[in-house]
Structure formats: C-alpha cells, structure tokens
Amino acid sequence: GAVVSQHPSWVICKSGTSVKIECRSLDFQATTMFWYRQFPKQSLMLMATSNEGSKATYEQGVEKDKFLINHASLTLSTLTVTSAHPEDSSFYICSAAGAQAYFGPGTRLTVL
Amino acid sequence: AQSVSQHNHHVILSEAASLELGCNYSYGGTVNLFWYVQYPGQHLQLLLKYFSGDPLVKGIKGFEAEFIKSKFSFNLRKPSVQWSDTAEYFCAVSSYNQGGKLIFGQGTELSVKP
Numbered sequence: 001g002a003v004v005s006q007h008p009s010w011v012i013c014k015s016g017t018s019v020k021i022e023c024r025s026l027d028f029q030a031t032t033m034f035w036y037r038q039f040p041k042q043s044l045m046l047m048a049t050s051n052e053g054s055k056a057t058y059e060q061g062v063e064k065d066k067f068l069i070n071h072a073s074l075t076l077s078t079l080t081v082t083s084a085h086p087e088d089s090s091f092y093i094c095s096a097a098g099a100q101a102y103f104g105p106g107t108r109l110t111v112l
Numbered sequence: 113a114q115s116v117s118q119h120n121h122h123v124i125l126s127e128a129a130s131l132e133l134g135c136n137y138s139y140g141g142t143v144n145l146f147w148y149v150q151y152p153g154q155h156l157q158l159l160l161k162y163f164s165g166d167p168l169v170k171g172i173k174g175f176e177a178e179f180i181k182s183k184f185s186f187n188l189r190k191p192s193v194q195w196s197d198t199a200e201y202f203c204a205v206s207s208y209n210q211g212g213k214l215i216f217g218q219g220t221e222l223s224v225k226p
Contacts, residue, residue: 032212034212034214036216041221042218042219043202043216043218043219044156044202044214046213046214046215049213093155093156095212095214096212097212098212100146100161100212101146101206101214102212103148103155103156104155105155106155
C-alpha cells in the first residue's frame with residue numbers, strides 16, 4: 001500500500017516555541033491531506049483539511065492561527081504548532097487521500 | 113454533522129472467543145465506512161472498508177464487518193480472536209464525496225488473554 005511518512009516522530013519543546021511537523025506521501029501525489037490529533041486513550045479528532053495550493057480548512061474549534069498548515073506541494077504538508085503550550089502536547093497524525101486514506105505513523109509532541 | 117459511536121470502551125476476551133464490536137454512525141447521506149486497528153506503539157492500519165456492494169465485508173486477519181443501512185451500523189466481527197489481536201479498534205466514516213476525510217469513533221480497546 002501507499003506510504004505516508006511524518007517527521008519528526010517525536011519532539012520535545014519548551015513552552016512558547018514553535019514546532020513544525022512534516023507529512024509526506026512517498027509514492028503518490030496527494031492534493032488533499034488531513035491532520036488529526038489524538039490524546040492518550042482517546043480517538044482521533046480531525047483538525048483540518050490541507051489542500052495543495054490553497055488554504056487549509058479547519059474544523060470547528062481549531063485555532064487556525066495556532067495550527068498553521070501549509071501544503072506547498074503534492075507530496076508535502078506541514079503543520080506548525082505556534083507558541084506551543086503544555087496543553088498542546090498530543091499525538092499528531094496526518095493522512096493523505098489517495099484511493100483511500102493512508103495514515104502516517106504520527107508525531108508525539110511534548111511541550112514542557 | 114457526522115458522528116460515530118462505538119458502544120464498547122474496553123472489551124476483554126479469552127483466546128478463541130468470538131468478537132463483535134459495535135459501531136453506529138449518524139449521517140443522512142451516502143457514506144463510506146472503515147475499521148482501523150492501532151496496535152500498541154504503532155500507527156493506524158486499515159482492517160477493512162465498505163464503499164458499496166455486498167454489505168458483508170471481509171478484511172485482513174480474519175476480520176469482517178456487516179453494513180446494515182437501516183440500523184446505521186457497521187459492526188466488526190471475528191469468529192476466534194488471538195492474543196495478537198490485542199489493540200485499539202476504531203470505526204470511521206466519511207461521506208461519499210469527501211474522500212479521505214474521516215470522522216472516528218471513540219475507539220474500543222480489545223484485550224485478549226492467552
């Protein structure tokens with residue numbers, strides 16, 4: 001099946017700093033990618049839809065100025081958590097839309 | 113708005129027992145339905161999916177699911193579980209024309225005792 005990678009796989013940062021997470025579709029082009037957030041022992045919550053060459057579409061309650069999404073190419077979407085705080089600590093997962101949704105392995109963010 | 117409900121938060125079974133995990137969704141239009149599995153420390157893997165056709169769908173590792181449109185349900189079944197099936201299971205739905213945009217259920221943790 002198709003492969004989606006995420007980088008980094010885990011990151012620890014200080015409160016107030018920004019963190020960028022990359023999502024790449026390695027063997028297919030994805031005009032649409034999705035970003036999810038998963039808290040421990042909970043389900044995946046859709047944060048936003050990333051569209052190549054246009055603005056992302058955010059789900060209700062997700063701060064677009066805090067979670068910046070850029071989808072500059074057909075194989076790369078980035079999520080930047082700006083001015084991160086401890087409550088932003090979570091597991092962030094991307095998926096790329098191909099014949100079906102292909103999920104990346106996730107990025108664990110810990111904000112101290 | 114779409115929503116997905118999984119009835120069981122945590123299921124504990126012995127090996128060889130039969131499994132059925134409930135999933136109900138709320139959406140008025142045509143949907144695509146999915147079951148994903150997340151093994152400890154690993155990323156999501158697709159178990160099976162329903163787009164159209166035969167409502168009984170067979171997936172990997174001996175899992176199957178039945179789409180019952182009148183009940184808005186898509187329950188996951190396996191006749192005989194193994195210890196290696198211990199994992200978190202997620203039901204998900206997408207609207208027919210929204211590709212990979214998935215709404216997930218709360219997840220069911222399955223623990224299989226050897």
